[in-house]
Amino acid sequence: MSTLPLNATETTTDPxxxxxxxxxxxxxxxxxxxxxxxxxxxxxxxxxxxxxxSGSRDRARYLLTQGNIRFxxxxxxxxxxxAAEELRCFGDGVKDVAFTVEDAEAAxxxxxxxxxxxxxxxxxxxxxxxxxxxxxxxxxxxxVHSFVSRTGAYAIDRVKQGSLFEPGYRTLDHLxxxxxxxxxxxxxMFVDHCVGNVDEGKMNEWVQWYEDVMGFAMFKHFDDADISxxxxxxxxxxxxxxxxxxxxxxxxxxxxxxKSQIQEYLEWHDMTPGVQHLALRSNDALQSVAExxxxxxxxxxxxxxxxxxxxxxVEKTLTDHGLEAVKEDYDRIAELGILVDADDxxxxxxxxxxxxxxxxxxxxxxxxxxxxxxxxKGNFKALFEALELEQDRRGNL
Ligand SMILES: [Fe+2]
Numbered sequence: 001m002s003t004l005p006l007n008a009t010e011t012t013t014d015p016x017x018x019x020x021x022x023x024x025x026x027x028x029x030x031x032x033x034x035x036x037x038x039x040x041x042x043x044x045x046x047x048x049x050x051x052x053x054s055g056s057r058d059r060a061r062y063l064l065t066q067g068n069i070r071f072x073x074x075x076x077x078x079x080x081x082x083a084a085e086e087l088r089c090f091g092d093g094v095k096d097v098a099f100t101v102e103d104a105e106a107a108x109x110x111x112x113x114x115x116x117x118x119x120x121x122x123x124x125x126x127x128x129x130x131x132x133x134x135x136x137x138x139x140x141x142x143x144v145h146s147f148v149s150r151t152g153a154y155a156i157d158r159v160k161q162g163s164l165f166e167p168g169y170r171t172l173d174h175l176x177x178x179x180x181x182x183x184x185x186x187x188x189m190f191v192d193h194c195v196g197n198v199d200e201g202k203m204n205e206w207v208q209w210y211e212d213v214m215g216f217a218m219f220k221h222f223d224d225a226d227i228s229x230x231x232x233x234x235x236x237x238x239x240x241x242x243x244x245x246x247x248x249x250x251x252x253x254x255x256x257x258x259k260s261q262i263q264e265y266l267e268w269h270d271m272t273p274g275v276q277h278l279a280l281r282s283n284d285a286l287q288s289v290a291e292x293x294x295x296x297x298x299x300x301x302x303x304x305x306x307x308x309x310x311x312x313x314v315e316k317t318l319t320d321h322g323l324e325a326v327k328e329d330y331d332r333i334a335e336l337g338i339l340v341d342a343d344d345x346x347x348x349x350x351x352x353x354x355x356x357x358x359x360x361x362x363x364x365x366x367x368x369x370x371x372x373x374x375x376x377k378g379n380f381k382a383l384f385e386a387l388e389l390e391q392d393r394r395g396n397l
Contacts, residue, residue: 015106016114016215018099018245020156021191022148023063023070023165024278025096027083031075034092035062036177038071041297042280042364043186045178047162048169052077056168059083063165066181067189069280070165090142091268092357094275097194097246098134098146100156107147108135116213119144125167129153132166137213140198140206140250141273145214186295187288192281192367193238193247193375197262198273203235203252210239210248219247234262238375249375251276261388264396268359277352277363285349285368286328289336292366298354299337301389307334313378317342323371341378346371350379360394 028034035046044064051060058078064071074095076083086095101107105122112118119136126132130152136144150156153163164171172178198206210216219238238249253260265276282288293299311330318325321344326333328349333340338351349368356362367376391397 013102014215014242015101015103015110016242018101018241018243020068020100021070021246022098022100022146022156023072023096024094024191024194025072025074025098025146026092027086027090027095028073028075028092029087031060031062031073034073034075035064038064038073039177039181041295042066042188042292043181043184043295044069044071045181046172046175047178048165048171050166050169054168054170061169063169066186068160069188069190070159072165086142089270090272090274091359091361093142093269093362094194094278095142096136096144096146097139097248097275098148099245101147101149104133104135104147104149107149108137111137111145111147111213114213114215115209119146127167129164129167130155139209140196140202141269143196143274184291186291187282187284188280188366189283190281191246192279192365192369193249194278195236195249195251195276196273197251197253197265197269197276199266199271200253200263202273203237203250206250207237207239210250214239214241216241216248234260247375259391259397261391264391265361267396269361275362277365279350279365279367282366282368285338285351285366286332286336288366288368289338289351293336300352300354302337302339302351303389306339310340314340314342314347317344317378318347321345323347327370339376339379341372341374341376343372343374343377345373348372348374348376350376360391360396 038044039046044066046062047065048063050056058081060075060077062073064073108122116137119138122133122135124131124133132154133149134146136146139145154166159165207218216239219240234251235254236249236251238247240247251262253262315325323346326340326347338349341348347370351366353364356364388397
């Protein structure tokens with residue numbers, strides 16, 4: 001008789017326990033061209049495609065990879081596809097932040113039992129190599145969260161090693177740009193956090209939603225006074241998944257003398273909430289930012305005056321908490337226009353790109369953490385002053 005541990009058949013796993021950020025899906029007007037933009041500017045590998053040439057007749061999809069980041073760039077091929085209507089309203093942007101789970105259908109059922117609304121029902125694509133099951137729930141505005149479970153050759157660990165993303169994709173070989181990117185890495189490793197902009201007065205509703213539906217918990221709290229300037233203001237709360245796999249700050253516009261950046265986003269996004277920025281983690285901010293700048297990434301311009309005060313502020317915080325000083329070269333940080341902030345656990349280096357499309361909506365952040373687990377609160381004032389300069393140049397202030 002076998003001697004199984006007593007609890008072997010009783011083990012219950014939380015269906016909403018997240019294994020990984022499976023992928024981030026963008027709706028774009030022209031995936032074929034967008035793939036080259038993200039590959040050239042941010043060093044992504046244009047890894048796989050599912051389009052007419054591989055039998056996908058409704059949408060073209062490109063898988064871009066770097067480190068543990070997987071982006072799907074997706075374009076509808078039919079004018080009646082709901083994605084075409086979204087593109088008309090919002091332009092290019094993030095549609096889906098998808099999570100790998102043990103059982104996508106169970107996760108979806110649990111999220112709905114928790115009060116979530118279905119975005120789409122579970123569906124499975126399979127072939128002789130394995131299967132991929134996805135199911136989605138509606139998040140704020142246009143955004144959805146898909147749950148993804150994978151078997152066989154499509155298991156997430158296999159995908160990370162280069163296996164096909166799901167049935168219907170084919171690998172793109174012999175792209176000179178992929179070879180170039182392998183030889184000139186940008187050093188982006190994974191999605192550190194994903195920020196959503198919601199309507200004024202709705203932040204707490206969405207904070208509650210992440211708690212109730214997704215089982216997330218509040219991570220940090222910034223109040224209005226912390227992060228307002230005399231011209232712009234926002235409120236932000238950070239929600240974190242149970243295992244801290246990903247943090248999802250939620251912003252809402254707040255009263256200011258002039259228009260909030262969150263309000264500007266909403267006005268160019270058909271007054272609909274959505275993903276404002278994705279923060280991509282690097283372990284060497286100076287190398288990453290230098291390489292990205294060399295490739296032509298347009299970063300937010302930081303006023304020179306920022307560097308006149310930053311070291312006093314950061315060093316005081318680090319010394320007060322008995323932490324080691326910033327090890328990166330100060331002059332090089334200023335030369336590259338990188339922002340620095342510190343808290344009771346360490347410091348971080350961060351920098352924000354300009355909008356990635358013509359509408360002032362989605363942008364990226366490059367973030368490098370040296371102990372700090374926060375989001376650059378001390379930089380909010382400097383950041384917002386810099387953002388306002390750009391907003392003013394677009395005539396939207
Ligand atoms: Fe951020």
